[in-house]
Structures are given as structure tokens and as C-alpha cells.
Amino acid sequence: MITITACMIVKNEEETLERCLNSLKSLVDEIVIVDTGSTDRTKEIARKYTDKIYDFTWIHDFSAARNYSFSKATMDYIYVADADEEIDRENQEKFLFLKEAMLPEIEIVQMYYTNQLEYGTTYNYDKEYRPKLYKRLREFKWQDPIHETVTLDPVIYDSDIEIIHRPTESHAKRDFNNFYVVLNKGERLSPKLIHMFAKELFIAGDDEDFIKAGTYFNEWQKDTTRTLEECVYIQCVLAKYARLQGDIELLMKVSLKNIASKSSSEVCYELGEHYFELGDYEEALIWYYNAAYETECQLNIHYGGDYPLKRLAECYGKLGNVEQMNAYEELAMNWSV
Incomplete structure (x- = not known):
């Protein structure tokens, strides 16, 4: 049977930590908790379950804190937990079975992350795989009889x-603030973080968030070293930013670039919103239809689903076409992720 260290980074988690640790205590052999500055009862609660509690000065870098927690682990595998998670009885049994039956060549185990949409900040699905269990020490082996090379891809098991x-609240505002801390240091966001920033804006951001972020995205669109995918994400954000700001020139500029390269549901939807606000419902229909049926969403699947379908119903209602209005209302109502 393998041994497991549960590694956590926490800050002011008194509302959820005990629930999480109760569900983990019989599954793991060691619990490592790294506290990044709690001022509540978090560490007091943690002491009921482990004496391996470490302080880590918060430097607005989750990776640094995670790496520090990993450095304190001593077991065969590391389970990464957050304080707002829990494992119910049925899945505890599955976890214990996995622990007993784990093949030594497996280096990463993915588990389903569920209930994501209630307070999701970067999620499009209520249930999806995440890597949760990692082999602490990895062995590198040579492969192939000629032109030999070291195996780099990890062995992953989908459990x-x-x-x-x-969670007890949305983390969106916290995440946005962390993006700005990085940006204000003058650091360049990686393609992954550009994607995550844009995705979080479309899933959890409000108009003020788009307006604040848009000034950064507007600069990034001028960077000719960005990849096509980064440009598409940037265009999606800028289309909404431009509409909110009433900057029609910018809206048309980014929309035309988007349509010429990789048409996105989010951009088509924003064009529909622009014409809907003008009262030009026939033109709005074209763009909402393209958002729903002719393009792919890049950041939030609702922009290619129920959002434009609802707007199509409203447009037909404004135009007096009750039959089409009812049809699209039904489609929107029956649409699901």
C-alpha cells in the first residue's frame, strides 16, 4: 500500500478547514499545512489533525506556497487539497481502494472536481477532471532501442x-487582485494566465472588472509576439470592454480581426449586444445566431448557448414574431451544459 501526504496552503479558513480535514484524516498518512497569514482560528483547528504546520510569508505567488508545502512532504505520494473541499463516505472508500491497489508506475492520479458552478470562477462544467495525487519522487527512464530518449510524459490515471x-464565497475578486499584483510588478503573463484571466472575466467578472482589465488587454493586443490563441482571448475581452466603453472603433477593429482568424461566440455575442442596444434587432439577430450556431465559445460556454438563445427570443419578440420568440425561449430553457 502506498503512503500519502496531504499538502494544503491556507489562510483564514476556519469556516471550512475542519470539514475538509475530517474527510481526509483516515485517508492520508501525513498532513502538511502551510499557513500564509491567518488571523482567525485556522491554525488552532489544524493542530487537532497535525503538528506539521508551517508559516509562509505571502508573496502573491500560489506556486511558491505550493512548492514549499511539497518540500515538507515525506510520503510516497502527495495529495493536494484545498480547505473548501471534502470527500464524502462513498468516495473515501474509493480513495482507500485506490491507495491499496495503486500501481507503482502511476505518477499522477486525476479525480473529478464537482459542484464547481455554484461559486465557480474559472469553470464551464460542474464536474471535470483535475490532477490531485502526485508521486513525490519521480524516476526517469530511458526508452527506445535506438535514438534513445528519457521518458518525460508522466503516467496518469483517471480515477x-x-x-x-x-466554497463559502466566490474567489473572483481575490483572483483579479492577484493578477494585478503580478502585472504591477511589470511581469508578463504567460499564455496560460492570459487564458485564465480572460476566462475568469467572462465567467465571474462584472462590468467594472472588464473595464479595469480592458486597459491591460488593450495594450496586449499590440504585442505582435502573442500567439493566435492568446490574440483570440484578448479580442473576446476587448470586444466586451469596447462595447461597455462605447468605443465603436475598437469594437469593430477587434471583432473584424476575430472573425477573420478564429470567430468566437463571445465576440459575436458582443456585436449582437451592440446592435440590440441600438434597437437594430434585425442586425442583432444575425450576430446572436452566429454566436449560438456558427462559432465556438472560447471562454464561457453560455455565450454559445443559452445567452444568445435568450437574446434571439427577445429580438423576435421586439419584431413581433411570436412564433420564433416562443421557439427560442424553449431552446434557451432546455439548453444545458
Whole structure:
């Protein structure tokens, strides 16, 4: 049977930490908790479950804190947990079975992350795989009889274990602030972070968030070293930013670039919103239809689904076409992720 260290980074988690640790205590052999500055009862609660509690000065870098927690682990595998997660009885049994039956060549185990949409900030699905269990020490082996090379891709196993995500609030504002801390240091966001920033804006951001972020995205669109995919994400954000700011020139500029390269549901939807606000419902229909049926969403799947379908119903209602209005209302109502 393998041994497991649960590694956590926490800050002011007194509302959820005990629930999480109760669900983990019989599954793991060691619990490592790294506290990044709690001022509540977090460490007091943690001491009921482990004496391996470490302080880490918060430097607005989750990776640094995670790496520090990993450095304190001593078991065969590391399970990464957040304080707002829990594992129910059925999945605890699955976890223990996995622990007993784990093949030594497996280096990463993915588990289902569930209940994501209630307070999701970067999620399009209520249940999806996440890597949760990692082999602490990895062995590198040579492969192929000639032109030999070291195996770099990890061996990943997709389990049927489900982790329940039960946050007490949305983390969107915290995440946006962390993006700005990085940006204000003058650091360049990686393609992954450009994607995550744009995705989080479309899933959890409000108009003020788009307006604040848009000034940064407007600069990034001028960077000719950005990849096509980065440009598409930037264009999606800028289309909404431009509409909110009433900057029609910018709206048309980014929309035309988007349509000429990789048409996105988000951009078509924003064009529909522009014409809807003008009262030009026939033109709005074209763009909402393209958002729903002719393009792919890049950041939030609702922009290619129920959002434009609802707007299509409203447009037909404004134009007096009750039959089409009812049809699209039904499609929107029956649309699901």
C-alpha cells in the first residue's frame, strides 16, 4: 500500500478547514499545512489533525506556497487539497481502494472536481477532471532501442473519485487582485494566465472588472509576439470592454480581426449586444445566431448557448414574431451544459 501526504496552503479558513480535514484524516498518512497569514482560528483547528504546520510569508505567488508545502512532504505520494473541499463516505472508500491497489508506475492520479458552478470562477462544467495525487519522487527512464530518449510524459490515471468543492464565497475578486499584483510588478503573463484571466472575466467578472482589465488587454493586443490563441482571448475581452466603453472603433477593429482568424461566440455575442442596444434587432439577430450556431465559445460556454438563445427570443419578440420568440425561449430553457 502506498503512503500519502496531504499538502494544503491556507489562510483564514476556519469556516471550512475542519470539514475538509475530517474527510481526509483516515485517508492520508501525513498532513502538511502551510499557513500564509491567518488571523482567525485556522491554525488552532489544524493542530487537532497535525503538528506539521508551517508559516509562509505571502508573496502573491500560489506556486511558491505550493512548492514549499511539497518540500515538507515525506510520503510516497502527495495529495493536494484545498480547505473548501471534502470527500464524502462513498468516495473515501474509493480513495482507500485506490491507495491499496495503486500501481507503482502511476505518477499522477486525476479525480473529478464537482459542484464547481455554484461559486465557480474559472469553470464551464460542474464536474471535470483535475490532477490531485502526485508521486513525490519521480524516476526517469530511458526508452527506445535506438535514438534513445528519457521518458518525460508522466503516467496518469483517471480515477472515478469525486471531490466535492464547497466554497463559502466566490474567489473572483481575490483572483483579479492577484493578477494585478503580478502585472504591477511589470511581469508578463504567460499564455496560460492570459487564458485564465480572460476566462475568469467572462465567467465571474462584472462590468467594472472588464473595464479595469480592458486597459491591460488593450495594450496586449499590440504585442505582435502573442500567439493566435492568446490574440483570440484578448479580442473576446476587448470586444466586451469596447462595447461597455462605447468605443465603436475598437469594437469593430477587434471583432473584424476575430472573425477573420478564429470567430468566437463571445465576440459575436458582443456585436449582437451592440446592435440590440441600438434597437437594430434585425442586425442583432444575425450576430446572436452566429454566436449560438456558427462559432465556438472560447471562454464561457453560455455565450454559445443559452445567452444568445435568450437574446434571439427577445429580438423576435421586439419584431413581433411570436412564433420564433416562443421557439427560442424553449431552446434557451432546455439548453444545458
